[in-house]
Amino acid sequence: MASTAMSRGARALEQSVGREAVIRAAARVFMERGFTATTMDDIADVMGATKGRVYHYYRSKVALFADVHELALLMITTRIRQVFEAELPPDEKFHAMCKEHIRTMIEEFALCRVGSVHGLDRHLIESASTQEARMLRKIVKMRDEFEGMFLQVIIDGIRSGHFREAPPKYAVKAALGALNWFGVWFDPTKKTSEAELATMSETLATFSTDGLRSLSSR
Amino acid sequence: MASTAMSRGARALEQSVGREAVIRAAARVFMERGFTATTMDDIADVMGATKGRVYHYYRSKVALFADVHELALLMITTRIRQVFEAELPPDEKFHAMCKEHIRTMIEEFALCRVGSVHGLDRHLIESASTQEARMLRKIVKMRDEFEGMFLQVIIDGIRSGHFREAPPKYAVKAALGALNWFGVWFDPTKKTSEAELATMSETLATFSTDGLRSLSSR
């Protein structure tokens, strides 16, 4: 199962070298199969290499997964923060953040899907060594930071009257759920036109923002 | 790893017998760990039994997973259909369907989480035998039927002017994403009061419905 026709074609696409090649290959396979169903052979296969190369850079599968996850969160948090720090009314800012989120998922689907869909299962954290556990706790903290930006804008929006009264901690889960679910149903192997991608991100962003709006803000 | 302190406590809770005991135990473990990370020993362990019992009722892990999945979809589809067939304006119907969805997830968390969060990965379908593949295709069909009810109400709502103009196929993904994501963040091991559960389902249902509303419908 390790060397299918598909992995052969994939090799040509991976042109980065060294540690980065490993992390990008890992992102691809973790995205498709999740943590447990991914084998070190699968990852090596995507690079047209063998396990030895993977273990040269990472001492365990958990450590590699943690690095992929961290890279994903670092990237999306950085991009969302750009919008978060802009001077905009809460509803416009929220809409822009949602759109940036979807756009990021489209551009870096493999990385983002690892970060959002394939969450950190409890049993993964439990089975980790102390060193690995520290990496995984860091990831949880980064995710809280990411969610925190959306939460803050919701709180601001309720205060300013743009958004209706609602428990912010649940509202933020609802909005991010609508966005993150994109990683579940979108199929990156199908060719999708730019216009269609724009329609998707606009529909999702407007849905998420309107779901929060107060009557007077329409 | 198969017999932890937790699985010991779990045994007392499982009182059903025979095939049903297997399916309920399997639902619990699949919910927590997903398909690949779940072992047949884990499932037997929850019942205080051994693998032999599981294999007496199911000839493979995929067959068992398919049955759990099918049961989950059958249950939620039946419940949602009750609301779907009621005579209500589209926006009210949609709101009621969302609320029923969340209520079902709360009451049958294990089953629903297997059905929504731990989807049917492509590599699972690919590696299945022909007989198993037939079961899995049936599951896909049931899920389309489930989604189809939400889709229909959205289309009706746009036509009637309750909902704004938006591509229904993406709108339905957005709304169901907000709802299904509940299965990702909700922690059933924590005690949550009835009042708080009501707040959650109301917040999520209102968010999902308002995300679709047209200006004139507020």
Add this chain to the structure above:
DNA sequence: GTCTATAATTTGATAGAC
């Protein structure tokens, strides 16, 4: 740095006792 063994473990599935 990368590969080829290979060790050590886990795990899906089966056979046969009770």
Add this chain to the structure above:
DNA sequence: GTCTATCAAATTATAGAC
């Protein structure tokens, strides 16, 4: 119907050649 014992395959990780 349930359990014990066990096989066969898969998989994480390591050791050492090149």
